[in-house]
Amino acid sequence: MPRDGVFDESGKAYAEEGQVMLDGPDGVAISMTPDAAEETANELIRAASEARQQIDDRESGASGS
Amino acid sequence: MIFADFLRNRRREQLSDQDLAALEASVSQVRKTHARQLLAHAGEPIACSTYLMEGFICRYMDDRNGLRQLVAVHVPGDFVDLHGYPLGRLDHDVATLSASKIAMVPHEALDGLLAQRPNLTKLLWFSTLLDAAMHREWIFRLGRLDAVARIAHFFCEIEAKLRAVGLSDGSRFALPLTQADLGEACGMTSVHINRMLRELRERELLQVQRGRVTISDLAALRRLCDYDPSYLFIGG
Incomplete structure (x- = not known):
């Protein structure tokens, strides 16, 4: 379920007739x-890594204050 | 009768014989069109509104690369561009999807109907509000549903609309749309549509063959896409 x-x-990815479909x-x-x-x-993997870092930074900031 | 299907199974009973006669008298021309014929171009002034008697008509918008998004699919009984009467021009193109039969109602004649027939005016307004309700539903479809649900939703809507005018028995109806048309309605490529149609067939919900749709389990198809037809105001 989406939150905010x-x-x-x-998503699910499929290949069909030379196209990649993301559903x-x-x-x-x-x-x-x-x-x-x-x-x-590749962009998604890069952005996911960046987002994880942001979560880590936020949590370490919260615990340090 | 030209307007035999207008608001059929909706608020048709509110249309008096006098209103209906006045509406029939307002038609300047009835003509047949070929499939894939442009009827109105975005931005150009229009002096008539088009009522669809037979066939299928779409409204669409093209992006800067010429890729098309259908924004409405009309069935017999629909006024296609009644909103063009107060607007004076359309913000989209109008074209036939199949060979069609249309009636043209000059805006000058609509001026007279609105001045003299308040009940008919209300029903014409109701007709354009139905279009607005469908646009809201299409926004929901494109914004909230995944691929298989989008196409299921499209078929549920078309089935309900066709059944209201006696062109579907609840499980079978003619729909002369290509997979490219379906893709343009649902925001997907024709290859993607092809795969989703296969999925619907494998789930034993729906089949499309040579322009004919067979829905095996309408209730399950509706559940798949959260379809609630109340926005079509059929039967009330």
């Missing part, structure tokens, strides 16, 4: 070329 519009469920979560339903899908995957 942020989903904790992943969900929620209203996401897009098709990409394989190159665009790989770049998007």
Whole structure:
């Protein structure tokens, strides 16, 4: 279930006729070329790492105050 | 009768014989069109509104790359662009999806109807408000539903609308739309639509073959996409 519009469920990806389809979560339903899908995957992994760091920084800041 | 399906199974009973006769008399022309024919272009002044008697018509917008988003699909009994009467121009294109039969109602004639027939005016207003309700539902569909639910939702809506005018028996109806059309309505590629149609078929919910739709389990299809047809005001 989304919390404040942020989903904790992943979308599902499929390949069909040379296209990569990403379905969900929620209203996401897009098709990409394989190159665009790989770049998007890399971008997501990079952004996820950055977001985790932000959570860690916030929590360490809270515990230090 | 030209307006045999207008508001059928909605508020048709509120349309008096006199109102109906005045509406029929307001038509300047009835004509047949080919499939895929442009009827009105965004931005151009319009002097008539189009009532759909037979066939399917869409409203659409193209992005800067020419990629199309359908913003409405009309079935017989619908006024396609009644909102163009007070607006004076459309903010979208209008084209036929199939061979169609349409009636043209000049805006000058609508001026007379509005001046003389308050009950008919209210029902025409109701008709444009139905369009607005459908637009809200389409926003929900595109913003909140995943791929398979989006297309299920589209079929649920079309089925309900066609059933209201006697063109669906609740499980079977003609729908001469291509997978590209469905993609443009649901914001997906035709390949994506193809896969989702396969999924609906494998779940034994729905099949599309040669322009005919067969819904095997309407209740399950509606559950899949949280479909509630109350926004169509059918039957009340």
